[in-house]
Amino acid sequence: MFLAILSIKFIKKERSAMPKSHYLLGAHMSISGGADKALYRGAEIGCTAIQIFTGSNRQWNLKEFTPEEISAFERAQKETGITAVIAHASYLINLGSNSKDILHKSTQALEKELFRCAQLGITYLVLHPGSGSPEQECIAQIESKLADIIEKTKLPVTILIENTAGQGSVVGYSLEQLAELFKDLKKLEKLASVLIRVMPGPQATISRTKTATRSFGKILIT
């Protein structure tokens, strides 16, 4: 947090002299009042990138953006100069769920989220991998659902799987698991990617083993 505050001060001071393309620093911004408002909120605190939810992260049925909402977002991007925008998918989505109903709703919700991102020209969507049991079957189900959704939607939006701290039956807490998840998805050529966030706690330490890093790196590169 301390470093982030220092960086924001630096950006405010140097903003006029430094082209925005030279750095990306951002935070999650509220879309209260409209997705365009998140850009203005970000610009106010010196962000050069922002993360948003494209809609309420507690609702299953998100509608398409209207042409007016899309125009407002594009105008805000021009006015703020913030073109680096990442979306975070709803917390409700769980592609690893043992419940058929939740799995069905999650699949539809992710498809809608990808579409909403494409409407706003957002090219990255962060997704929590999901939770379920047993673990191996859960990972296989997530992988297969992701492959289906990516193939079906064919939208220019890359899904970034966020690693987790492994609470409860949540998967994606080790590099081995993420490697497992991407084993076959790599065939989809950059349609799915991964975002590694450093998590505090014992799980983060477990993930940093040499074997895990090598196996994960090998799968992503080959």
Ligand SMILES: [Zn+2]
């Ligand atoms: Zn997240």
